[in-house]
Amino acid sequence: MAERPRALFAMTPQNVPLVFPPELLARLRACTDVDPALVAQDFTVPRVRETLARTEILITGWGCPRLDPAALDAAPRLRAVLHAAGSVKGFAGPEVWRRGIAVSSAAAANALPVAEYALAMILLAGKDVFALRDRMRERRAVPYDGLLPGVGNHGRRVGVVGASRTGRRLIELLRPHDLAVALADPYVDAPEAARLGVPLLPLDDLLRTCDVVSLHAPQTAETHRLLGARELALMPTGSVLINTARGALVDPEALVAELRTGRLSAVLDVTDPEPLPADSPLYGLPNAFVTPHLAGSLGNEVARLGRVVVEEAERLASGGALLHTVDPGTLERTA
Template identity: 40%
Template sequence: MKKPTVVSLIKKELQTQLFSPADRERLNRLARIDEIEPDPEKPPRLPAETVACLTSWGSPRFTEEILTAAPDLKLVVYAAGSVRPVVSEALWKRGIVVTSASAAIAIGVAEHTLGLMLSTLKRVCRFNELLHQGGWYHQEERVKIREIYGLTVGVVGAGHAGRHFIRLLKNFEVRILLYDPYLDPAEAVRLGVEPAASLEALIPQVDVLSLHAPALPSTRDLINRENLKLFKDGALLINTARGALIDETALYEELLTGRLTACLDVRYPEPPVPEPPLWKLPNVILTPHIAGGVTDNMKRLGKYALRELENFFSGRPPVYPVTERDLERMA
């Protein structure tokens, strides 16, 4: 029996990061995999018999020209986060199913968020610096440690990353508050968290605030000069979502007071501009957008893509479909 045709529009170097040898074998058993190296100067010519496409970062947008060549295309699997770079009006009109690996990426984001929270509360970076200079006990620093027991953690955004972070927090004795304007209060109860009516109601209550909202016009400068003043003294702000959620100039000015600590994995723009010089402040922990997937976690994205194809060919529904309407509230 002739195998169905799946076209990979993923860069070869990225393919090796996404798919383990074992998963690559499973793909080849499942379908005939045609590989087309993406070229930004030249749209790919899909074989007419193409039924599904594998895509990821760097894959082309599915324009009318590309789609016309493949009338049997039914599925676009996006082994990355936001599908915006590949979708088009022409694709939606054809009713082609689109799936995203954002849920797979979210696991790494949540894990990184938890790591930043625990290590910062425990002042790991500061103690590492001090111990490299000599000495051991450093009582003057030990008294500044905060531990997670009994703290109140606020989560902003109940998407995949926010929900997985909540699941991780369930391993600790903490109070969890959640703000998401799209969340049904009954769903918050099912998640085992306390819903907050607004961000302004949430902020004054929390010891830790973790951002997991999408970057949309409505979320630009979600954390700003006005609500930064609402944070408790000693609070910790974590952003592993998108840099545009924070007014960095306002954050810098607030951090200069020493009242708050911030952990930032994302900036706006990236790479960040020299001003404001957040990197000079001792109460800022910075990582270079490494939360979602860099090495080992990339294989989880490949596993997700394989699962979506297996579901498609067996007649099962997609695990993480994305519709045109979903984009209204997705990054």
């Protein structure tokens, strides 16, 4: 039997049993030599450095310390980083790839719950659920008589901003519904949009023509304040903005100003700043539905991330290739 490659956890220790429940941990230990009691939060700790010197696979997650040159020097046998979360930008720099170390991420798995959240909010917003719930609470009675014009999801126009993993997954989830979906993304051309099954629009045109706009672009210098006062003013009266990406994509002062007019509504799982200060007007605006950054993997969903990593480790241990590698060439414009 071939010797199992040495692996080391590098994340917040409390996350290990959540991301790798017993069944997954057993599979991981079957294909790697890993000690679940040793979790690196600091690569300078002597016991960690001793293990790092023999480590071939680093299993990372939220709370992973930065892989700086000193840490990499201490891991001469390291050949793969398997990240049980989304973005690797917070801890992995160009030096990792320069040393020929493969990097894999569970970002595609983390995209699913975000896309599910966005889908749910699109459908609920189309039925005006949030406003009608508040009115029903206030009146202690049915808040309308007969059918409500303008409410419903039949033919509603949905604009997806960003063909990220989450944006693409959302497009898939929207497909069975009776909605008209469009995409805005400067890195996607018309043939690729056709393969996704959606028309490609310039951002301004998407904002002007969609009833719901869902943001799925990464946070970069290019997307900072992607939606400011000018862009928000393009959105039709009665339309809804959904942000599950990053708060910095939207100018918060411009958004509050628009919401105060009552012209737009917003569903915000991310904000800028985050968390919101106690005096933020978003808490009190009736047309702002704010949730505490919960769209991504939480609770039993984080085990899905662990499963991706275990499957990648099994591939490596059997001499196979990684399936979810991170492309350093696109890292600057991805999440």
